[in-house]
Amino acid sequence: MKILIAATPLTGHINPLLAVGRAAAARGDDVLVLSDALFREKIEAAGLRFTAYADNGSATFRETGLPAGPERYRREFQRRFIDPMPGQAEVLRGLIADEAPDVIVAGSLFLGVLPLLLDAAPRPPIVTVNVSFLFLDRPDHAPVGLGLPPARDRAERIRYAALKAGMDAAFTNPVRAYTDGELARLGLPPLPASLPHSIVVLPDLFLQPTVPGFEYDYGTLPPGLRFIGLLQPPTPPAPLPDWWPDLEAANAAGKPVVLVTQGTLANADFGELVEPALAALADRDDRLVLATTGGRPVAALRGPIPANTRVASFLPFRDLLPRVSVLVTNGGYGSVSQALAAGVPIVSAGLTEDKAEVNARVGWSGAGINLATNAPSPDDLREAVTRVLTEPTFRQRAGALQAAFASRDAMAGILTAVDDLARSGPVRSGGAGLAVPLARSA
Template sequence: MARVLVVITPAEGHVNPSLGLVTQLTNNGEEVIYVCTEEYRSRIEQTGAQIITYPFPQDAFSHDPVLKPQEYKHSYQFIYMMVSGIIRRIIPNVLQVIEDQKFDYIIFDSLMGWGGTILAEKLRIPAVCSIASFAFVEPLGSHSGLSETETKELYEATMKITTELAEEFQVSIPAIEEIPAHAGQLKLVYTSRYFQPQAEKLDDRFIFTGPSIITRQDAPTFSFELLHERYPQTVYIAMGTILNKNLDFYQLCFEALGDLPVNVVLSSGRYTDMEPLADQIPHNFIVKPYIAQLDMLQHTNVFITHAGMNSTSEALYYNVPMVMIPLTSDQPLVASRVQELGAGITLDKNSLSTTDLREAIVEILSNPFYKQQAYLIGESLRQAGGYKRAADIIMNHFAKV
């Protein structure tokens, strides 16, 4: 069997989709070496893979000014983040910790872009690109929102770093448009062709396998019987793992939903201090720092979410319609696609009011259309084959190479 190198950006939304695939590859007999950070050791070891770590700040995607998610006004901002924040910081570390090791192929994260190509070239092995969001037909922020001077300065800064890296690794200098491209012989997308925007523009190298639904072994228990004893319908709120510390938003949720005859379960985040709001939590709310989301979604009627790709895919997999409040990065694109297909309502974070949120929740709870549309997307995700099909495709492909 093959010896496989897996290199994924150390972020929840990128590591988690890869875990089912890695588990299946190891179960199928592949020897998987997973290079990531210490923060993800437990999860990765549970897959059966061997983990090799490198230093990287645990809270980088929450606080680092380059890596912190933002709304990109121009594609060059996204590309600069990739080069300066991801490729320059991670690729040298990866090459150092795997020095002198041999592999048969590599699976790398799409957020590394050209960095994955560098690894494949230096190791002289074929590559698979792991795409944790939609496959981007165009980079994020493709519509210009910067002045001509700002665009020129950003281009020059990006290409300066790119040129330095190309010289360091003795590889050719890519055009700026090539840096974020999904490289590799196979491009693995954890969604369905039906849900993917502009899927007709993507060739057969893009393999759509649906989300990687795998139960987290470290997830805490939750008494769902408690919900059924209270109200017949449940609203679940979770705003991701990076930008989930907005107490003003949680207070708005209390005011909007506190007097509705529904259960409201709020996952506030492990590192969010809810003490300032402790006396304001309505009687119909259950607030926990962390909840097993896959279990929770199976008891949810409406999901209030930031529209991160993982959370959105998991909700749709279980036919749950959504009220979406996209915050940054690819979230507006994901929310737009869900609303376009009729499975949810998008609200603007900048003008959000208690009335907006309440009316959106009541609309989805009372109108079966949203549930029906969520089911259609969910069925396409369930039929895509999941991580078992992904592993089979990868292993069959490289068995022929």
């Protein structure tokens, strides 16, 4: 089978799809990965074929001329994900003609698949693998993006509806109109719903890498949506840090281990989370604190490293998380999912990108504490970590989610979905969320 993987050039987006590609290649499939040339070495090191499109720094674009708020987030989203869409679609069409893939597997923010999904022309089946929270429109009328838990009563639903009207005017509707304008220039129809909702309902299958217990109740779900559990990213080929024996000693002694991370994207300023977290826990000799700089140099941390702290640029989360007592994170979806799959409770603090929504689910699920800020104080972090370590309900709830994750084999689910769609052959889009199989030639 020939599989074309289309990945947004961000580490947190590449890694899950790289895991899919390696699993497919291991069973004999011919896998070609499309992303920016920055990831060529990483993808080819995984034994996969690679082809590039020019992202031109879109995925990492940051708007520095505006304060945090809807206008800044709208401009960033448009520049990062919508502006590359026409070029991505053109490259995809060329690869379909040249490579004749049986299935396309795309990350959820690789929007170059949308023109194919809205076009009436024949195409391969398309599977979208989400890399974030489930961003369907909500039945309680809460706006997507503000990090609001499910409404508890009618008064809250009314308040949410008012907030949604404001969010629609400032962000959702302009983003949809901007996307529709790009689609119109390609001679294609507009989106059937808001952009986030359309991303979920248009593909032939939409795979959500979590368990239902970490998602809100959306009522009737789209027919192509499947919860698949944890999509474990590959472990980086890096040696264990030289302080690893300190971790083993802490585990043997029953000493709590706190892991701190700002991920690989929103880590330009460690003063937002990592540094205040290290300061908050610096005087606790009864705890071992671990921190990762997400690929940045360890020297980027300002000030002396506390005596109870060990730092590394990268850490192997698959090996590390079973040894950790609590994760302190700004809310990267991959890190949160890996922690919960390992039964690790969480202290979260982050509002940028998708983090307000991810962290709201941390608090709502009962598996941790959401501080709901980009800049938590050392005092707040100290109190939250202490609560998560001493109040058993957080670990109990994280343990329940761990059991739910353990009951689902994400990779098997993905490969089964790919096989099922490949057997159906080429399809023709027949409307939002509908695809009509085409008869195979004899």
